[in-house]
Amino acid sequence: MTELLDAIADTALEDVQTILAEALIGAFHSAAGRIERDADKARDRMRLLDRDFDGSEAADVELQEATAKARSGDAAQQAVEMIRDAASETWTVASGEVWTAWRGSRRGTFLSAAQIEAKLAIRAIRDARSESSQPGGPIVAFRGAPTADSPEDASRIFDALNWALRAWPDMALATTGAKGSEKLAIKWSRQKGVKLVLARADFDAHGKAAPFRANDELLALEPTCCLTLVKSLDESRAGQDRPFGPALNFAQRAMEAGLRHQPIKVRAA
DSSP states (O other), X not given: OHHHHHHHTTSGGGGGHHHXXXXXXXXXXXXXXXXXXXXXXXXXXXHHHHHTOOSOHHHHHHHHHHXXXXXXXXHHHHHHHHHHHHHHHXXXXXXXXXXXXXXXXXXXXXXXXXXXXXXXXXXXXXXXXXXXXXXXXXXXXXXXXXXXXXXXXXXHHHHHHHHHHHHOTTOEEEEOOOSTHHHHHHXXXXXXXXEEEEOOOOHHHHGGGHXXXXXXXHHHTOOSEEEEEOSXXXXXXXXXXXXXXXXXXXXXXXXHTTOEEEEOOOOOO
């Protein structure tokens, strides 16, 4: 990643460095997924051989080979995920931007928090309810303005999330992954090792209504607490920054649903 950024610096490609960097990280993410699928096939083969094991030497050798292939696949997957996360961390340090997998879930390593799709989380909650049991941990949802990305905004977002983590140590953070304040929240989750649930806005499917449809997914997660930052807290932007409609909508709907809502405000003097 460092060599890529150095190679394109001060060239025409510098304007598209975000696309190139994310493509590099995404390539390792895709490779990890392919390796995982191959390892799953090896495990299926291993289970089949174990079920039909007849005690013969040939069957024993075949079972050992399938077991070794499954184990090597798991090791390779973990190694590629570590490379992916190292590239992601390097990109964040160099640019301040946070990479998130556009499709599928992202299993965490020692470098970062786990990431799962909101749809999968919603399904898990519904499955748990049908089994009369509770989901793994409380969800804290955050919706913020794309323009709220100043140092003051970052400080107050981190303060709010640190408060939430103290209140619910096993929390997961749910957000849409939009730029600005929500990217700052994702960066916090990476630093703290907090599980991330992404409800992305699907503009291809829903057009201009996509941010509000993403709110539907966040609310369907039944969050324990909803945090919002509807506009930048930076005084120099006062009068220039309008409240962010989707964040206002999320706050209103959360309160209408009887969910705990906490707006993020300027630090008291």
